[in-house]
Amino acid sequence: MYTMTSIRFSLWFPVLLGLGAFIFFSACDPREDYLTGDGINIRFEIDTLRFDTVFTELGSATQFFKIYNESDRAIQLDEIYVEGMTGVRFNINVDGIPGGVVEDAVIWNNDSIYVFVEVNIDPDAPLSASPFVVEDRLVVKTGNKERSVVLEAWGQNANYFPSRFNRGVPVVLSCDNATINWDSPLPYVIYGEIFIDECLLEVAAGTHIYVHGGIASNELLGTFNDGFLYTLANGRIHLAGTPDNPITMEGDRLEAAFADQPGQWLGLIIGRESRGNLVEYTTIKNAIFGVYADSAAEVTLRNVKIHTTAGSGLVGIHSEITASNCLIYDNAANAVQLTHGGNYQFDFCTVASYGVDASALAMTNFQCYNDDCSVNSLFPLNAQLTNCIFFGSRRDEIIIQDATDRQQAAFFNLDMNHCLVKVDELLTRNSVQYGDFFATYCLNCFNGDQNDALFLDRAVDDYHLDTLSVAQNRGISLPAFPLDLEGTPRDENPDIGCYERID
Known part of the structure; x- marks a missing residue:
């Protein structure tokens, strides 16, 4: 049989436990040791991330690469995002965190994180929206510094x-x-x-x-x-x-x-x-x-x-x-x-x-x-x-x-x-x-x-x-070229230039 006191304790115990854990981990939170800003040095696994699929219909493909922290201190990256230089959509996921812009990603000392990039291609879209060669940049921003990886995909079936x-x-x-x-x-x-x-x-x-x-x-x-x-x-x-x-x-x-x-x-x-x-x-x-x-x-x-x-x-x-x-x-x-x-x-x-x-x-x-x-x-x-x-x-x-x-x-x-x-x-x-x-x-x-x-x-x-062009009827007849650039027949007094005027 539960008393009112035991019921109240049972209701509050998870909260107190969570609060205690929060206080404990906050006290031990190493974020105060994160290296941030311009002083961060990172290394990309690659300089260009290529999606090698040529789509014949609407589809998507995913590739990934790693970002390395080779220092002895944990680092925090301000922002990771795709610049958006074309109309083609790239989606990113940074170590399990999706988003258009991923903020405050942490890389522990002498460790790395995965960056997954998905491209969505419609090869039937107009070339202005889905060009043959799709080039964009995935940008990593730390302080005033920007580093990037080129994203390269194929937007048309060709x-x-x-x-x-x-x-x-x-x-x-x-x-x-x-x-x-x-x-x-x-x-x-x-x-x-x-x-x-x-x-x-x-x-x-x-x-x-x-x-x-x-x-x-x-x-x-x-x-x-x-x-x-x-x-x-x-x-x-x-x-x-x-x-x-x-x-x-x-x-x-x-x-x-x-x-x-x-x-x-x-x-x-x-x-x-x-x-x-x-x-x-x-x-x-x-x-x-x-x-x-x-x-x-x-x-x-x-x-x-x-x-x-x-x-x-x-x-x-x-x-x-x-x-x-x-x-x-x-x-x-x-x-x-x-x-x-x-x-x-x-x-x-x-x-x-x-x-x-x-x-x-x-x-x-x-x-x-x-x-x-x-x-x-x-x-x-x-x-x-x-x-x-x-x-x-x-x-x-x-x-x-x-x-x-x-x-x-x-x-x-x-x-x-x-x-x-x-x-x-x-x-x-x-x-x-x-x-x-x-x-x-x-x-x-x-x-x-x-x-x-x-x-x-x-x-x-x-x-x-022009209708009054000074080039009209000033040429000499050349039988080898009876038609102009557009297939218009030339007369015996041809116009000068590649076009014969038609009145």
Whole structure:
């Protein structure tokens, strides 16, 4: 039989016991010995946490790593959280404690804790919400110091080439002089550097190529801009787009803030002595440069758009480039840069350079190897440019540099015919060295003025011709090019540039 006193004691005993335990453990609580703030030193088990699953449907994956405390004192971490750089959701659990932000996590002396990270991927979500390469940071904050681990996942179902773990690693694509076809209906994501050797890479019409760039380093190349295709001497590439199914090469960051951001990847490089390269009905954008043809290389561009680059759109170094029906614009350097001579033929191309202190076309027949150019190399330049527009916001949109100062005509052979250009000081500087530009180099050309009607809407990069464009009906008929960039038939008095105006 229980008395009232015993009942009261039985009710209060657990409380008293818990209170006593609390007082006891509080008295022994070692938190006063925790090391906190900027003085904490920790070590991560890894620098990048990779989720190697490529999802074909909505799903999640979990990976983990350890944080080590190698000191002789317990430490307390202020915050652990995922920065949230993309729209993809990462969930974390720190030693059994879940949360968006985990605070005051303790690591005992010479011990470690586990950090579990879960990523949730919807491969059917728009690229802006679930990009091909998802990169975020898990941040550990102690005082004013932040340390981080890179989180890397794959947000879309795609062909990751050469692999999903290839950042900063050069890979040679070889097939014993046969052909490798990229013809999958899924897009291709270039993650690293691809060198093509003893092989033809044939890219099918309609293929979308995304290139993941950034800064990388390795023993072969040092520190460099990642993300490129490079044909070696015995390698070739054919981007075989069609009018109905063009090919696109661009950066893989397609959020609104990155859609028109240049410099996301390096570019397409036609390496030294690589011959037989062909690019048709292809758009190349978001790169540092669009196409770079190195010494003695050869490439043909047909119906190609190159735009939004951090450098030149098209570069030729002592190379051979044939371009027709091409549109090049929105470049941060000279839009077309032809250096150290070479052989070039451009027909019905539009090159626009606005808003930058750079020209639409720059040509030289030499290359310098030191700062004052006392060590240099000279090579003949042969350029035939017909029915092309070279225009922009500078007073001079054509730069000519002849190392022989016009004393050896064979080293600078420029033949421009029925082109629309913009030059001013070129005609008067250096003792009127090029005062005969329109009589000798640019026959039947039109020297435009900033106030001339030319393009339909340059503000939105619409380079179709205006209704009153000075480029209308000023070209010469070239039977080899009956259609313009969009397949519009040209008449017997064609317009200059890549677009034929339709009234």
